[in-house]
Amino acid sequence: MQNFIDAYSWINIRFLLEGLWVTVEVSVVSIIASFIIGSVLGVLRYVKIKYLSAVVGFIVDIVRNLPLILIIFFTYFGLPHLGFKPGIIFAAVLAMTIFESAMLAEIIRSGILAVDYGQMEGARANGMSYMQALWHIIFPQAIKKTIPTIVSQFISLIKDTSLATIIVLPELLNHAQIIYGQNSSYILPMFLMIAVMYFIICYALSVLSRVLDKRLA
Amino acid sequence: MVYILTHYWSELIQGLGYTLLSSLIALVFSTAIGTMFAIFEVLPNKAMRIIGRIYIEIFRNIPLLVIAMFFYVIIPMYVAKIDGFTAGTIGLTIYTSSFIAETVRAGILSVDTGQMEGARANGMTYWQAMSKIVLPQAFKIIIPPLGNQFINLVKNSSVLAFVAGFDLMYQANSIASLSLDTINSYVVVGVFYLIITLPLSYYMRHLEKKLA
Numbered sequence: 001m002q003n004f005i006d007a008y009s010w011i012n013i014r015f016l017l018e019g020l021w022v023t024v025e026v027s028v029v030s031i032i033a034s035f036i037i038g039s040v041l042g043v044l045r046y047v048k049i050k051y052l053s054a055v056v057g058f059i060v061d062i063v064r065n066l067p068l069i070l071i072i073f074f075t076y077f078g079l080p081h082l083g084f085k086p087g088i089i090f091a092a093v094l095a096m097t098i099f100e101s102a103m104l105a106e107i108i109r110s111g112i113l114a115v116d117y118g119q120m121e122g123a124r125a126n127g128m129s130y131m132q133a134l135w136h137i138i139f140p141q142a143i144k145k146t147i148p149t150i151v152s153q154f155i156s157l158i159k160d161t162s163l164a165t166i167i168v169l170p171e172l173l174n175h176a177q178i179i180y181g182q183n184s185s186y187i188l189p190m191f192l193m194i195a196v197m198y199f200i201i202c203y204a205l206s207v208l209s210r211v212l213d214k215r216l217a
Numbered sequence: 218m219v220y221i222l223t224h225y226w227s228e229l230i231q232g233l234g235y236t237l238l239s240s241l242i243a244l245v246f247s248t249a250i251g252t253m254f255a256i257f258e259v260l261p262n263k264a265m266r267i268i269g270r271i272y273i274e275i276f277r278n279i280p281l282l283v284i285a286m287f288f289y290v291i292i293p294m295y296v297a298k299i300d301g302f303t304a305g306t307i308g309l310t311i312y313t314s315s316f317i318a319e320t321v322r323a324g325i326l327s328v329d330t331g332q333m334e335g336a337r338a339n340g341m342t343y344w345q346a347m348s349k350i351v352l353p354q355a356f357k358i359i360i361p362p363l364g365n366q367f368i369n370l371v372k373n374s375s376v377l378a379f380v381a382g383f384d385l386m387y388q389a390n391s392i393a394s395l396s397l398d399t400i401n402s403y404v405v406v407g408v409f410y411l412i413i414t415l416p417l418s419y420y421m422r423h424l425e426k427k428l429a
Contacts, residue, residue, distance in 0.1 A: 065372070188294075
């Protein structure tokens, strides 16, 4: 019991919270970048431009079907061999963004497909060009439909950030490892504490996703 | 790439074997455990429903890596000595079971309640009706999402690399450091993953369209 009290000293908790902050920062930056890139890729795949859409679709499928850890390793250890050396945080954000953009591209494309085709026909019949209809009529409805899914994707992203501990990104799991590396009796308290921290954030977001799902449906 | 393939073929095949073995073991057990907790969640008994909910919410909202490391680090300290492969596979099973439970629950709920009522009215007990009437129909509906879970399992089994589980990802790192050809090592291992996951994901998409 004593080791729990010692382990949860303010210095340690503050150190964990700093790690949690990095986790959240990396996740937020990655999800925003992924949303923008994923939207472009999703729309490109949807609009069926000859060759381009097929190529985009193929790349998206490849990235989606690779383990994220492999992409993290590739950006951090592989890219320097190609003449580009990213820092730890940049490598992590880059890997998360590449992976998550592909995931979101699929989600957004299925959102666009779920919008009734009559919307497009109606917009075109009212004199809008194809791109205008897509941008002003179809896309906003598609995003509205996919917001709950995007929130759950954000939850996976927060959880997946822990994988970047392998490239020593100073996030939550990494900070816990640093603490219990100094005192092995802190191992159990640290694991329980970070489990609770992850749980609180992810559970709150999953509740949000469910509320949004009900409200937007 | 050819160099990596020819010189490290046995490592790659061993890694592929461990990745597939871990994913299959985790698939079997997480489907069993997931189905159990999914049934808990639709039982008339409120206490059981709460137990099911708690299990699902806890393991869905904690990173897989934290669960796997927990088994790798904590279990040997207090309970029994287990190797990285076992610890990783247990973590993988528990994590995935919470997602499968959600999928199975959705499947059970999508089966018309008349099926259960009809079976009960024909003299079946709750368990008979559940196992012989409702669950078979539920599983038919959820084959595509279960397939997607298996794809996720194959990808997620790469956490074994963190706990010395000798899977593909672990081999990727050792090949990269042995051959000093980082890029090609990761590319080759990426192709190995895609050989499993890409056909599966296209097949699942095909199934989804067919069943829809």
